[in-house]
Structure formats: structure tokens, C-alpha cells
Amino acid sequence: MGAFVILLSLAAIASLILSPIMAIIALARAGALRGEIEALKHAFARREISTETPSPSPSVSERPPARPPTPEPESAVAPVPAMAPAPAPAPLPEPASPPPMPAPRFASAAEQPAARRPPRDTAKIEEKLGTRLAVWLGAIALALAAVFLVKYAFDNNLLTPTTRVTLGALFGAALLVAGEWLRPKVDRIAQGLSASGVAALYASVVAAVSVYHLIGQTLGFVFVILITAAAVLLSLRQGMIVALVGLAGGFVMPALLRTDVPKPAALFSYLLLLEVGLIAVTFARKWWALSAATLVASMVWAIVWIAGMHAGTFPTEHGLWVGLFLILSATAFVITERTQRRDDIRARFGIPGFFSWAAMGSGLILAAFLTGTAQYSWREWTFLWILSAGCLVLGRFDPSKEGLAGLAALLGAALLAIWRGEGLAANDELRFGMVALAFGLLFAGGGYACLWGSTRPLAWAVISSVAALLYSLVAYCAIERLPSPLSWGIVSVCVAALSIAGAFPLGRRRARLGSGPLAAYAVAATTFISLAVPLELDREWITVAWALEVAALAWLGSRLALPAMRILAGILAAAVGIRLLLNPAVLTYPIGELVLVNWLLYGYGIPIIALTWAAHIFRKTKDDGLVHGLEGLAIALGFVLLALQVRQYFHPADIGASTCSLAEWGSFAIAWMGYGIVLSACACRVPRPSLRYGGLIAAGLGLIEALLLPCLAQNPLWSRHPVGELPVVNMLLYVYGVPGLLALVFARQLARAGCRTHAAYAAVASIVMFFILLSLQVRQAFHGAVLTGPTPSNAEWYAYSAAWIVFGFALLLVGILSRSMTARYASLAVMLVAIAKVFLFDTRELRDLYRVFSFLGLGVSLFLLAFLYQRFVFRRKEPCAPQ
Incomplete structure (x- = not known):
């Protein structure tokens, strides 16, 4: 029975093998016979063409029209050339007699395949x-x-x-x-x-x-x-x-x-040989799908082994074979691409180049994962360094692979940052610094070496300068506390000196290399120089360094004629503005306890000077939006500096305090209005739009602050702010009198500049502040430092009426002497307020002689007012100049 089963199985296997083979043989023979028949038809068709083509070709006008029932010779042989696989031979000499008519069956046989195709x-x-x-x-x-x-x-x-x-x-x-x-x-x-x-x-x-x-x-x-x-x-x-x-x-x-027991050496050796063989077949036969599958399968094995190392399935010692496999796999793809035929049509479309790009890129990424899995050991860092160096070499000789160098630089810096984020052990700081130094030298020095003779030197200069800055910052953030004979500021200056030394040869060959590489190293040098100060001092000085770098970029741009410096200076100036204008951490900086000579003076004063000087340098070349932006930023920093200095005066070393006194609110208004007046005065001598609009905005904000806060929200009548015990010479004179005088000066400036509408607004605001000052001074005379006292007495109510009438006459005299219509209208407004108070309030509230003197003084004042208008205002013929 067993022998029978064996024979039956063999017969089944034989039938499985022989049946398709016999069918295939029969199919092949049938196909060969059909091919012979088609070859005979084509040969006969070529013979028909050679024997039926007439030698003398009559003109078109002499040919008789073709009869539809009878097929012409041309129609009989016309479809045949489309079927012929080879070109027809040269025709033989034709006799003079007309060509014979071919048999109709051959014509139909030739037409039928073409019609049914x-x-x-x-x-x-x-x-x-x-x-x-x-x-x-x-x-x-x-x-x-x-x-x-x-x-x-x-x-x-x-x-x-x-x-x-x-x-x-x-x-x-x-x-x-x-x-x-x-x-x-x-x-x-x-x-x-x-x-x-x-x-x-x-x-x-x-x-x-x-x-x-x-x-x-x-x-x-x-x-x-x-x-x-x-x-x-x-x-x-x-x-x-x-x-x-x-x-x-x-x-x-x-x-x-x-x-x-896992045997990674044998496994990855076998996989490498298999990969090399398949790559060779791929590039020999141009089977790009096979190449893609080979790359994916190879990387999958590397991923599986790295994941096993991470999970603890495989020991970390296996990283040696995985790293070697990644390096050799990427090398195999690159070498095969470099040795393949350049005249291949597929190479023109970049298909082989894509696979080498993908092999190097995936090798870099997997090597980075391998390094992290192996606890950032020296061996795995070496593998990543070798692949990175290979990317530099490959990008230098093949411009389409330059992106691999940038990818490798960013990947190395990101891996170092991740290592720093995971925490460095006590014995890891030295290894971290050595790795950062090795990669920094590779990309900074290698990029500089690759730019010479390359088709795109700017790309290599950017890679070199950015890598130097990136790896320096990563190393500083990680091992700044490591004992070193040199300080980081000196290291920064040394790197800047190297950048300057590398820029000199580029400047001598600027006509051939362009301005881009020189600009890249100039920016790198100024960056390292500006970082030297904050690296040695506290971090609140970084913004100062950036502002100094803006000035340095302006100077370099003017000396070297590099337009790129304007863009970089604009970006850096924007960073300065964000850190100094929108950074709440400024309130927590260690400013000190001195009033004026403190960090605010340096932290804001130096950027103001640097930005102003940079705008002046850039304006010599082109007066564009960058210049206006730098000037406006400097003005805005001055505005904020005054505000912070006011806070420092009232809250030493605690400018973030939540309290604010009446004197402080008044100081804000005085500082801002004074700043705006100074800017407007400068605009008269230096006609710059930034000065003119900056002065208008600064003084306007001070004026608005004075009206909204001291006059309304923080008025001592209801805010319980003490104003001092002395009459007249007290806090009220400072908070309301000084801003009122500054508002008058600002109104006069606006009138001289031709802004009569704005001048009128400023004058009205000044009069309002003087009116409030006068009223509060009356209140202070009766109640002392705190004005939120009891209900006013008869004497106090009478004092208000008398003070307002006197103030109205004073405004009228000012209007008459200065021929100011605004002052006269304000005088009428004040007198109307006094009249309304006397008739509507004093009649009901005042008693005894106070009421008598109130109406008596008002009557006399009105007669005197009418006399002054008739004698000095309407008698004049010339019109009054509004102010």
C-alpha cells in the first residue's frame, strides 16, 4: 500500500510538471506557425509594392478619377506598409506599359486585418x-x-x-x-x-x-x-x-x-551580499522597482534589529554589525549609481540618484536611532560621523545630493539636543563635548572645504556657518558648567576669528564665487562676537548683543556691499524689538536699586544707540522700509525706557509691583509728553518721518494718559491719593500743572508745524488740566492732604466760584494778548460754568454774605468781561490767528 501511494504521488507530481510543459510546447509551436504565415504575407506584400509602383508619375490633373466599384492598385497596397515590420526594398525599374491589376482577393486580405485591428x-x-x-x-x-x-x-x-x-x-x-x-x-x-x-x-x-x-x-x-x-x-x-x-x-x-543564539555577523554579511547582488542586477537591467524593494527590505532588517536592541531582545553589542551594515548598504547604492551608464535615459530623470539619496538618508536616520538605542556610545557616534562625512563628499561631487549634508548636520545637532534633554551623567559631559566638537569641525570645516570649486558655494557656506553656530550653542547649553581653562566667551571670539580668517580668501575671489559665501561668514563672525558678551554675563544681555550685531551688520554691509546684510539685520532687529517690547520677563531682570544708572540704561540705551547708528548707515545706501523700521524701533525703545525708569524710581528693584501712586501716574504723562516734544523739536531740524510721527504719538499718548488717569480714574477726589499738606506747592502742581504746561508747549509746536487741528486739541487738554488743578487746589486749601473729606462749606463753595471767574479772566487776557481764539473760547466756557454754578447752585446752597458776594462778584465780572471784549477784541479790524 505504501509503495502504491508513493507511485501515485510521483505520478501526480509528474502530471503537474508535464501537463503545463506540454501545453506550453504546443502553444509555442502554434505561435511559431502563425509567425511563419505572417512572414510569408509580409514578403508577398513587399513584392507587390515593388512590382506595381509606376515609374513616370503623372500629374494630379492628368490622372483619371478613380471608379468606386473597381479597387485601384494604390488602395490595394496602401495598408500593407503599416503591417510590414521592415522597410520595403528599393523598387525595380518599371516598364512603360500600365501596371496590371492585382487580384481582388489579395487586396481584401490586406485590408481586413487593418480594419479589424x-x-x-x-x-x-x-x-x-x-x-x-x-x-x-x-x-x-x-x-x-x-x-x-x-x-x-x-x-x-x-x-x-x-x-x-x-x-x-x-x-x-x-x-x-x-x-x-x-x-x-x-x-x-x-x-x-x-x-x-x-x-x-x-x-x-x-x-x-x-x-x-x-x-x-x-x-x-x-x-x-x-x-x-x-x-x-x-x-x-x-x-x-x-x-x-x-x-x-x-x-x-x-x-x-x-x-x-542571534548571529548578527553572519546575518548582516549575508544581507549585504544579497543586497549588493540585487543592486547590481537592478542597475544592469534597469529594474528600478526591484531596487526600491531591495532598499526597503534591507532597512526593515536594520529597523527590526534596532527595535530588538531597544526592547532588550538583542544586546547593544550588536550595534557594531548594524552600523557597519548601514554604512556599507548606503555605499553600495552610491557606488552603483556612480558607475552606471550616464547615457541611460532613466538616469536623466534622476531615478538612480533618488535611490542613493534615499539610501543615504535612511542610513543617517537609522544610525541616529541606533546611537540613541546604544546609550550614545562612542562606536555608534562614529558610525553616524562616517555617514555624515560621506554625505559631505557625495554632495560635493554631486550637486543634487547637497541636501544630504544639511540633513546630516541638523540630525547630529538634534540628536545631541535629545541627549542633553534626557540628562547627562557626570561622566558623559566630556564625551558630549568631544562629540559636539567632532561634528562641528566636520560640518564647519568640511563645508568650507567643499565650497571651493563647487557649483553652489553659497549652500556650502551656509551649511558651514550655521553648523558652527548650532553645535557651539548645543555644546554651551549642555556643558557650560564643565571646568575648562578657557571661558566660553573666549571660545566664541576664537570661532569668530576663524570665520573672519575664512572670509578673507572669499573676499579676494568674490568676483568668481559671488557675495553669498562672504556674507555667510561675515554673519557668522558677527554672531559669535555678539554672543561673547552674553555668554560671559547674565542672559539679559543677549538682546544687547543682538542690537550690537545689527550695527555690525550695517557696517559690514556698507563696507562689503552685501545686500543680504539688510535682510539679516531686519530679522535680528525684529528679535530685539520682541525681547525688549513684548517680553514680560524684563520685569524680573536684576535691574538694581539705583534710579537712573541701572541695567535699564544699558539694556535699552545701548540697543537704542546701536539701532539708530545702523539706520544711519543703511540710509546712506537706500532709504527704505528697513531704515524707517530701525528708527521707529529705536524711538519705541526710548518710550519704554522712560516708562521703566519711572517705575524704577517709584519701586526700586521691583518694577513689577502692582501698586501705582498719583505721582507715578503724573510722571508717566510728564515723561512721555516731554519725550514727544523733544522728538518733535528734532524733527524740525532733521526732517525724518519717524521723528515727526514718533513725537506726535509719544506726546499724544502722554496727553491721553494724563486725561484718563490723573484727571478721571485716579482723581484724588475719589481715589484717596494724598496730595501734600502745603497749599499750592504740592503734588497737585506736579501732577496737573507740569503736564498742562507741556501740553501748551506741544500745542505751540503743532501750530508752528501747520497741524492747527491737533494744536487746538492739545490746547484744550491743557486748559482742562489747569481747570482741574485750580479746583483741586481750592479743595486742598480747605481739607489738606486727603481730598476725600466732608461736604464743602460755604466758604469753599464761594472759593470755587471766585477761582473759576478769575481763571476765566486770565484765559481772556491770554487770548487778547496772544490773539488766540482758542483761549478766548475757553474763557467763555469757564465763565459759563461759573455763571451756571452761581445761578443754579450758589442760590440754593450759599447763605448770608457768601451768597451776596457770589452774585456781586459775578455781576462785576460780567461787566468787566463785556468791556474787555468791546475794547480789545471786536474793536480790532485784523482777524485773530487761531492757535
């Missing part, structure tokens, strides 16, 4: 479905047939394990032989058979090693190498299907033939 796109789709897809599915079906046959024999215990494995191997070998035998006849079917054979051999090895344990893992691995090599070699003769099956089996089989 399907569209071109439909033919392509049908070809792919009928030839390629069928071959692929057939190969998969044969491979599955072998797998299911072995499974059936295993489930039913029909054959011994040795017999099962042997039959599977024989089946695979038979398919390989059949595929090679059919290759000259039907190549795609041959590819399918060979691919099925390779899959059957892989399955036999898996069954022999992992299922039945007939052979050892080492011997099984040797068989896998031989099968994979055979598949790769056969793919060169047959096609990509065999190579894809070999790729899949070659990369999957190590996972199926795993050993008890």
Missing part, C-alpha cells in the same frame, strides 16, 4: 492581462500547489519527511529546468516557471530545517544562499519575476531559519 490602448491592456498577469498568477499557483501537496502529505502521513522534502526539491529543480528550456521560445512563461521553482526550493529548505529538522540551520542557510544566488543569476537571463522571488525569499528566509 483593436485600438492601441486596448491592445496594451489585453497584452498585460493575457501575458504578464497570467504568468504571475500561474507562477503563484504552481508554488502554492507544491506547498499544499507537502501539507497534504504531512497531514495524512503519506510520505516520510525525507521523501517529502526530496520531492519538493525535485519539483523546484524541474521547474527551473523547464523555465530555462522554454526561455528562447516564450520568455514570460519561462520566468513564471523559474520563479515557481525558486519558491519551491525555498519551501523545501524551510521544511527540512524548521519543520522536520532533517538538516542543521547552518547547512540550511548555505542552501538558502545557493538558491538566492541561482535566482539572481537566472533573473539576468530570464526576467524580473525571478529576481523578485529571489529577493523575497532571500530576505524572508533568515527570519524563518532563526537560530537559538
Whole structure:
């Protein structure tokens, strides 16, 4: 019974092998016969063309019209050239007699194929479905047939394990032989058979090693190498299907033939050889899909091993083999690209270059992950450094790969920052500094070396200068507390000196290299110089250094004629403005307790001078938006400086305090209005829009602050602010009198400048403040320092009326003497307020002689007012100049 089963199984296998082979042979023979018939038809058609073409070609007008029922010779042979695969031979000399009429059956035979030919796109789709897809599915079906046959024999215990494995191997070998035998006849079917054979051999090895344990893992691995090599070699003769099956089996089989103890050296050596072989096949046959699959499969193995190291499955010592594999894999792709034929049409579209770019980029990223997984050891950092150096070399000789150098520089700096964020051990600081130094020298020095003779020197100059700055800052933030014989400020100055030394040769070759590289190193030098001061001092000096760098950029831009300096200066000036205008941390800086000579004077005064000087330098070249922006920023910093100095005066060393006195509110108004008046005065001598508008805004804000806060919100009548015990000479005179005088000066400036409407507003605001000052002084005379006392007495109410009337007459006299219509109108307004008070309030509230004197004084004042208007105002003929 067992022998019968064995014979039956052999017969089944033979039928599986022979049946498709016989069908394929029959198909091949039928195809050959059809080809011979078509060749005979084409030969006969060419002969017809050569014998029926007339030698003398009559003119078009002399030819008789063609009769539709009878086919002409041209119509009989017209479709034939479209069918002919080769050009027709030269025609023989024609006789003078007219050509004979061809038989109608040949004409119809030639016309019918052309008329019934399907569209071109439909033919392509049908070809792919009928030839390629069928071959692929057939190969998969044969491979599955072998797998299911072995499974059936295993489930039913029909054959011994040795017999099962042997039959599977024989089946695979038979398919390989059949595929090679059919290759000259039907190549795609041959590819399918060979691919099925390779899959059957892989399955036999898996069954022999992992299922039945007939052979050892080492011997099984040797068989896998031989099968994979055979598949790769056969793919060169047959096609990509065999190579894809070999790729899949070659990369999957190590996972199926795993050993008890991981052997990364043998595994990654095998994977590297497999990868190199597949890459060679790819670039030899231009199978770019195979190259992509090879790259992905290789990187997947590296990812799996790195993930295993991170999870603790594999020891960190395996990082040696993973790192070497990443370096050699990327090198294999790069070398293959460099040695492939340059006249290949695919190379013009960048397909090989893309794979080398992807190989180097993925190698860099995986090397960075490997370094972090291995606890940032020296070995893994070395692997990443080697790949980074390779990116520099590759980018220098191939401009399309310059981006890899920038990617490597950013990746190294990011990895150092992550290491710093995770926390450095006591013995890691020195290693951190050495690694940062190695990478900084690589990209700063390597970038500088690569710019010479390159097609894009600016890109290399940017990489070099930015890398120097980036790695210096990373190293400083991580190991600033490490004992060192040199301070970081000296290190910064030394790096700046190196940048300047590197810029001198670029300046001498500026005509050939352009201004970009010189600008990059000039910016780097000024950056390091400006950072030297804050690196040595507290961090609140960084903004001061940035402002100084703006001035340095302006000077360099003017001396070297570098337009790029304007853009960089604008960006840096914006950073200065953000840190000094919108940074609440300024309130927490250690300013000191001195009133004027403190950090505010330096922290804001130096940027104001630097920005003003930079605007002056830039204006010599071009008076554009950058110049106006620098001037406006300097003016805004001066405005904020005055406000902070006021806070420092009232709250020494605590400018962030939440309280604010009446005197402080008045000081804000005085400082801002005085600042605006000074700017407006400067604008009269130096006609700059920034000075004119800056003065208008600063004085206007001071005026608004005085009206809204001391006059309304913080008025001592209801805010309980003490104003002093002395009459007249007290806090009220400072808070309301000084801003009122400054408002008058500002109104006079505006009137001289021709801004009469704004001047009138400022004058009215001044009069309002003087009126409030007078009223509060009356209140202070009766109640002392605190004005929120009891209800006014009769004497106090009378004093208000008398004071207002006197103030109205004073305004009238000022208006008459200065011919100011605004003062006269204000006088009338004050007198109307006094009249309303006397008639509406004093009549009801005042008693005895106070009421008598109130009406008496008002009557006399009104007569005197009328006299002054008739005598000095309306008698004049000339119009009064408004103010």
C-alpha cells in the first residue's frame, strides 16, 4: 500500500510538471506557425509594392478619377506598409506599359486585418492581462500547489519527511529546468516557471530545517544562499519575476531559519551580499522597482534589529554589525549609481540618484536611532560621523545630493539636543563635548572645504556657518558648567576669528564665487562676537548683543556691499524689538536699586544707540522700509525706557509691583509728553518721518494718559491719593500743572508745524488740566492732604466760584494778548460754568454774605468781561490767528 501511494504521488507530481510543459510546447509551436504565415504575407506584400509602383508619375490633373466599384492598385497596397515590420526594398525599374491589376482577393486580405485591428490602448491592456498577469498568477499557483501537496502529505502521513522534502526539491529543480528550456521560445512563461521553482526550493529548505529538522540551520542557510544566488543569476537571463522571488525569499528566509543564539555577523554579511547582488542586477537591467524593494527590505532588517536592541531582545553589542551594515548598504547604492551608464535615459530623470539619496538618508536616520538605542556610545557616534562625512563628499561631487549634508548636520545637532534633554551623567559631559566638537569641525570645516570649486558655494557656506553656530550653542547649553581653562566667551571670539580668517580668501575671489559665501561668514563672525558678551554675563544681555550685531551688520554691509546684510539685520532687529517690547520677563531682570544708572540704561540705551547708528548707515545706501523700521524701533525703545525708569524710581528693584501712586501716574504723562516734544523739536531740524510721527504719538499718548488717569480714574477726589499738606506747592502742581504746561508747549509746536487741528486739541487738554488743578487746589486749601473729606462749606463753595471767574479772566487776557481764539473760547466756557454754578447752585446752597458776594462778584465780572471784549477784541479790524 505504501509503495502504491508513493507511485501515485510521483505520478501526480509528474502530471503537474508535464501537463503545463506540454501545453506550453504546443502553444509555442502554434505561435511559431502563425509567425511563419505572417512572414510569408509580409514578403508577398513587399513584392507587390515593388512590382506595381509606376515609374513616370503623372500629374494630379492628368490622372483619371478613380471608379468606386473597381479597387485601384494604390488602395490595394496602401495598408500593407503599416503591417510590414521592415522597410520595403528599393523598387525595380518599371516598364512603360500600365501596371496590371492585382487580384481582388489579395487586396481584401490586406485590408481586413487593418480594419479589424483593436485600438492601441486596448491592445496594451489585453497584452498585460493575457501575458504578464497570467504568468504571475500561474507562477503563484504552481508554488502554492507544491506547498499544499507537502501539507497534504504531512497531514495524512503519506510520505516520510525525507521523501517529502526530496520531492519538493525535485519539483523546484524541474521547474527551473523547464523555465530555462522554454526561455528562447516564450520568455514570460519561462520566468513564471523559474520563479515557481525558486519558491519551491525555498519551501523545501524551510521544511527540512524548521519543520522536520532533517538538516542543521547552518547547512540550511548555505542552501538558502545557493538558491538566492541561482535566482539572481537566472533573473539576468530570464526576467524580473525571478529576481523578485529571489529577493523575497532571500530576505524572508533568515527570519524563518532563526537560530537559538542571534548571529548578527553572519546575518548582516549575508544581507549585504544579497543586497549588493540585487543592486547590481537592478542597475544592469534597469529594474528600478526591484531596487526600491531591495532598499526597503534591507532597512526593515536594520529597523527590526534596532527595535530588538531597544526592547532588550538583542544586546547593544550588536550595534557594531548594524552600523557597519548601514554604512556599507548606503555605499553600495552610491557606488552603483556612480558607475552606471550616464547615457541611460532613466538616469536623466534622476531615478538612480533618488535611490542613493534615499539610501543615504535612511542610513543617517537609522544610525541616529541606533546611537540613541546604544546609550550614545562612542562606536555608534562614529558610525553616524562616517555617514555624515560621506554625505559631505557625495554632495560635493554631486550637486543634487547637497541636501544630504544639511540633513546630516541638523540630525547630529538634534540628536545631541535629545541627549542633553534626557540628562547627562557626570561622566558623559566630556564625551558630549568631544562629540559636539567632532561634528562641528566636520560640518564647519568640511563645508568650507567643499565650497571651493563647487557649483553652489553659497549652500556650502551656509551649511558651514550655521553648523558652527548650532553645535557651539548645543555644546554651551549642555556643558557650560564643565571646568575648562578657557571661558566660553573666549571660545566664541576664537570661532569668530576663524570665520573672519575664512572670509578673507572669499573676499579676494568674490568676483568668481559671488557675495553669498562672504556674507555667510561675515554673519557668522558677527554672531559669535555678539554672543561673547552674553555668554560671559547674565542672559539679559543677549538682546544687547543682538542690537550690537545689527550695527555690525550695517557696517559690514556698507563696507562689503552685501545686500543680504539688510535682510539679516531686519530679522535680528525684529528679535530685539520682541525681547525688549513684548517680553514680560524684563520685569524680573536684576535691574538694581539705583534710579537712573541701572541695567535699564544699558539694556535699552545701548540697543537704542546701536539701532539708530545702523539706520544711519543703511540710509546712506537706500532709504527704505528697513531704515524707517530701525528708527521707529529705536524711538519705541526710548518710550519704554522712560516708562521703566519711572517705575524704577517709584519701586526700586521691583518694577513689577502692582501698586501705582498719583505721582507715578503724573510722571508717566510728564515723561512721555516731554519725550514727544523733544522728538518733535528734532524733527524740525532733521526732517525724518519717524521723528515727526514718533513725537506726535509719544506726546499724544502722554496727553491721553494724563486725561484718563490723573484727571478721571485716579482723581484724588475719589481715589484717596494724598496730595501734600502745603497749599499750592504740592503734588497737585506736579501732577496737573507740569503736564498742562507741556501740553501748551506741544500745542505751540503743532501750530508752528501747520497741524492747527491737533494744536487746538492739545490746547484744550491743557486748559482742562489747569481747570482741574485750580479746583483741586481750592479743595486742598480747605481739607489738606486727603481730598476725600466732608461736604464743602460755604466758604469753599464761594472759593470755587471766585477761582473759576478769575481763571476765566486770565484765559481772556491770554487770548487778547496772544490773539488766540482758542483761549478766548475757553474763557467763555469757564465763565459759563461759573455763571451756571452761581445761578443754579450758589442760590440754593450759599447763605448770608457768601451768597451776596457770589452774585456781586459775578455781576462785576460780567461787566468787566463785556468791556474787555468791546475794547480789545471786536474793536480790532485784523482777524485773530487761531492757535
